[in-house]
Amino acid sequence: MIEGNKRLLISCFLLLLFLYQISYAGNTSQTLFLNEHEESDTLKICDRWLAWDKVEHFGISAFLSATSYEIFRDFYHNNQESSLYFSSALTFSLGVGKEIYDEKRPNGRFSYKDLVADILGIGLGLWIATR
Numbered sequence: 733m734i735e736g737n738k739r740l741l742i743s744c745f746l747l748l749l750f751l752y753q754i755s756y757a758g759n760t761s762q763t764l765f766l767n768e769h770e771e772s773d774t775l776k777i778c779d780r781w782l783a784w785d786k787v788e789h790f791g792i793s794a795f796l797s798a799t800s801y802e803i804f805r806d807f808y809h810n811n812q813e814s815s816l817y818f819s820s821a822l823t824f825s826l827g828v829g830k831e832i833y834d835e836k837r838p839n840g841r842f843s844y845k846d847l848v849a850d851i852l853g854i855g856l857g858l859w860i861a862t863r
């Protein structure tokens with residue numbers, strides 16, 4: 733019973749992070765700074781390893797991978813191995829798609845640091861789902 737409650741608590745936390753990300757998606761106020769090394773006043777996006785954006789990528793990926801694993805295994809009656817492959821591939825594909833979308837936006841770029849956070853989140857989500 734405690735195991736189910738812990739999973740429910742973690743799932744609710746990750747769901748809240750997911751909902752926060754959806755509400756945050758329209759907000760363009762990212763950490764910006766003036767480019768001091770060039771003569772122009774172009775703006776660049778600061779991509780740090782320890783930023784709230786990485787926490788969001790980590791949490792969303794954990795939530796999506798755990799949820800898709802549970803759905804693929806329980807509702808579609810697949811074995812654990814194929815469910816792991818499906819959920820990790822699906823979640824990683826969504827992360828790559830998000831980075832491609834970010835690259836197409838004005839002043840946007842593809843962030844490998846975000847993908848690392850996605851991969852770590854996928855690992856946590858699948859670890860939680862398989863316990």
